[in-house]
Amino acid sequence: MSADDVSLKRRQALQDGPVQRLERMMEIRRVEESVLELFNDGYVRGSTHLAIGQEAVAVGLAAAARPTDMVACTYRGHGTALALGLPPEAVIGEICGRQVGCTDGLGGSMHLVEPDVGLLPTFAIVGAGIPVATGAALTAWVRGTDDAAVAVFGDGTANIGAFHESLNMAATMKLPVVFLCENNLYGEYSRIDRTTPVADIADRAAAYAMPGVVVDGQDVDAVTAAIGEALARARAGEGPTLVEAKTYRYSGHSRTDAGAYRPDGELDQWKQRDPIELGTARLLESGIATQEDVAALEASVAERVQAAVDIVLASPHPDETEILRHVLAPANR
Amino acid sequence: MSADDVSLKRRQALQDGPVQRLERMMEIRRVEESVLELFNDGYVRGSTHLAIGQEAVAVGLAAAARPTDMVACTYRGHGTALALGLPPEAVIGEICGRQVGCTDGLGGSMHLVEPDVGLLPTFAIVGAGIPVATGAALTAWVRGTDDAAVAVFGDGTANIGAFHESLNMAATMKLPVVFLCENNLYGEYSRIDRTTPVADIADRAAAYAMPGVVVDGQDVDAVTAAIGEALARARAGEGPTLVEAKTYRYSGHSRTDAGAYRPDGELDQWKQRDPIELGTARLLESGIATQEDVAALEASVAERVQAAVDIVLASPHPDETEILRHVLAPANR
């Protein structure tokens, strides 16, 4: 089974039901925690941007989209990559610059990829993925397929030019694309109200005569439904939708940031609506799972992620000759 | 009297009353017509973008703003430059690449300037002036003066990233700037409805929690009032306004364009609301001027513009050594 088969299987598993979606959220959380540990242990160079707290957006997106729907995601992409299907070792391996990583360790934390489940190379430049997702939608429009594309970006990114240009162009051409804003209230160290004079990013959709939807980003089912609807509109030729998922990142912006700029109590308040706890509660309430099932899930996830970490640490760094490969097509070097 | 004194005087003349404003509109029209003739006679190299039909926006802006309010204007700037105060020979001379031009002939049609009446170097890159005007407003904000700034741009430019970024930033910081969109229905050869999914550019103001105003761009008094109000808000620290002036350019986009893409009758319809005719009718109705006064005005304008053309054609091209001047500050070369 090749790496991409694994990813596809993992992606399809999300269709099996709410348990699988909860499990994936747990896995994302556990991977992010491992990355933090690996970082503290000196295994991670450069920057890493964790998405702990935002798991429901990632999994909701992956549950709603097809593997053939192309996703342009950001540097805060570990969770989205795992949700879309990448196995933990491909993500952690990449973050640690090892051969087992999804770009052989040449990209690092900000550059994950797996086209077979729709993950375009993730973008380390703010906003750069939004026009690119629009372009993936253009391909579907030109070819007349019913694929769609999704641009994932943050609240702070709604202030960059590429956002505006892409939403306008997609709306004008009625391209099959969903603009998914993960509004976690902060762009780096700036709270949204210091950079953005509107409360809801979704309100900006009106400037493009496009529907704008706000969804509870902590509720995986709500996210799945909202993105699902937007994708259905896209596939039906009705054009793009701006979906704003209200969410929160528990950690700081990146590895070096403790998040001290946040008002007291804000983090705790958000933790009370933790996506994994909410998801767990819903499964328990509805009787789909028992406490024991959940504990077993947690244990198996922890085990799987630990196994991935072991694989990663046993994986060598890529060979030096890799620097010169894949700069241009082979015949073109 | 130095060149800039002339410009300032010409600017102040607009405060004298409606006759002067009508006269300036006539002058703009006559200059643009001369430019067309000069172009056809082979005196103009490169590109020229005429603003015949849009005179009321230019003069309304100049009447409402102070000479210390900095204006960032576009390549379609002959009219605005004349309205702000530049004498015809400085504009025509520049378009013809002569020494008498406002940048000694080194800039050309797209690059007019006169800081003493608030005209920053005009912008040949779409949207580039919008952040620059915002920056001029930043200077007033930092220094605590009550100057303001104005960004002039077209409808097509409302789709470029710099528009979005600047409006957002100005709104967030409550900067004293007016965003003046000259909506002449076309961006080059594309009608607005082919590129922009909203009917009124002013509606986009809501995306920045900023007031958006639509004004009749053919009515110089209405334009003066709308921009005046927006400037007053700006000076009062209440932040930016997006003012959309609905107008029309009679000619094509640039010298080579006949405007064949326009629907039949559209031009004629707009000509029925010609800003100069409207202005003339209003003066006649109100008894401020007689038919004879108007005819005399027209004659004196024609004479003055012809004199300017003569000055220009008698002016040499700049000296070759000018190429190397003003690249860097003298001590810095």
Add this chain to the structure above:
Amino acid sequence: MTTTRLRVRQAVLQALHDELESDPDVVLIGEDIAAAGGVFKATEGLVDTFGPKRVIDTPISEMGFLGAAVGAAATGLKPVVEMMFIEFIGVALDQLTTQAARFRYLSRGRVTVPLVVRGSAGAGLGFGAQHSQMLDHWFRGNAGLKVCVVSNAQNAYGLLRSAIRDPDPVVVLEPRVLYGERQELVVGEEGIVPLGKARTVREGGDVTVVTAGAMVPVVEQAAALMSDTSVEIVDLQTLVPWDTDTVVASTASTGRLVVVEEGPWTGGWSNDVAAHVSSELFGRLRAPVARVTCPDAPIPHSGPLEARYLPSPEYVAEQTTRLITTGRAPLPWWAEEEKVQ
């Protein structure tokens, strides 16, 4: 072999037509390229033949549509973007250099970007300081990107077809001043000009002049002026990767090299050529490598000044002759002027 007589702009149009016809994945994207046929008429009529899903008009949103082209290329299309004036990419450069040119690397060959950006470029028509630059230096130091420059109808046709077929992003600069130039050229497969190969325009034994773009006809005229000198002219055609072999071989045979570039003295590709050849043929040259370029100044609008700004045939001939007669690299005209001051 089919030949036909076309202007440079028509050769571009023909190349686009032929690629649109032979490959359903090719699409054109840009401002006013469909209904209006392009500001320079290089896409005229194509939307009628291929429809609005192959020839796509966009809003004025360079970042948006260049980025969309990157995304379309990454998902299977072969977009050709028209950058009306190459300066406009200054509001969108990130998408080409930092995104498009990185996807192959950052996906280990799994997501590729067969994208072409065509831009009109260069001076000579009085468009002034913001619409007259070559700007190839923005693209050159950027691995993953190829850059070529058109100098006639044949390579306007042939390089563009190669660029569209290339699996990686390619920038094609079209000197605006040449659009009207007419030539008998070969079209069809035989008319395709490979990337990375220089063209020897004219053979000679006294000096090699390497150039590109709109300077090619200027150098040809210069050579005609130097009746006593046998000038070999090499048109690079592709700036990245440039054809070191042809240039070095030619210079080795003539012993002298002049590099004529439309672009400022500082930072241009003529430095790369001069550096490489000086090192490669160290001790084997009869004179230092000379560079003939524009001065480090914005491009003036006024006619006589723009003419002075650009290397003229007379200036190229004079500099070349001075190199040969003195065995030393002549000062450029602006340095002479400064010395006088």
Add this chain to the structure above:
Amino acid sequence: MTTTRLRVRQAVLQALHDELESDPDVVLIGEDIAAAGGVFKATEGLVDTFGPKRVIDTPISEMGFLGAAVGAAATGLKPVVEMMFIEFIGVALDQLTTQAARFRYLSRGRVTVPLVVRGSAGAGLGFGAQHSQMLDHWFRGNAGLKVCVVSNAQNAYGLLRSAIRDPDPVVVLEPRVLYGERQELVVGEEGIVPLGKARTVREGGDVTVVTAGAMVPVVEQAAALMSDTSVEIVDLQTLVPWDTDTVVASTASTGRLVVVEEGPWTGGWSNDVAAHVSSELFGRLRAPVARVTCPDAPIPHSGPLEARYLPSPEYVAEQTTRLITTGRAPLPWWAEEEKVQ
């Protein structure tokens, strides 16, 4: 003369502080530079001292705030923009190159742009392909713009103060990898480093090594490895305009030149230096000018690969030694690898 011991990041902070203090027109503009003190802490505390109208946080809108800085500069302020990672200017380049650097020319000296863009730059910390480039090539071929590169705390301080006082736009590149380096330095007026002047780091007689930025300490280490060779090291400090006099004089005295650049093989400033010196000292060099650079490839994340990508002291020493012993320019490592393949 006041001296103090500071890290490079602190020297930047000190320079900003001193200019904010001495000139009320100086303002700082950037993302998270005020309340948060900057991602690299180079503006820490300044907003407390100078207030939110002098140290200005912006939305994530590079085109917007760089353009605003241009407008502010054109109307009397002296803005210093922090471009957190210099790559980010790829979404805003137009404002610097096509606007700011043209205003003086297009107003015949009446509207000027005393603007500084400081950007963290360069590789070495594992930030990967989109956060590790130098990108000076975007700025160099652009008349009206100056470009300098910091190599230690002293010139981090002194070049920045010069740049802020300069009446024209200046780009200051700060190699991120050096921010933590500590040094005793002169502050105050005596600590100011003029633009356009190189610094002779170390004198020597066998070979001149010209370099800049983070490569300066690398070359110093390389020189230490070459115990039998007397190496003269020149730190350019300013890339545009670069100090031709110092470089030519040094090379004339040693007879050999190696140019060590952090940047790709193609399109970098080391070509300009090599071209100029090869021509200027034609017939007077003992060996061809050698260039030591990074390969033409995106910057890899993985530690050992990034270390290989960048010129190391060992590699610089080896290339320099080979130049001296063979009298020929050595092939770069990747060309050697290709030959083997």
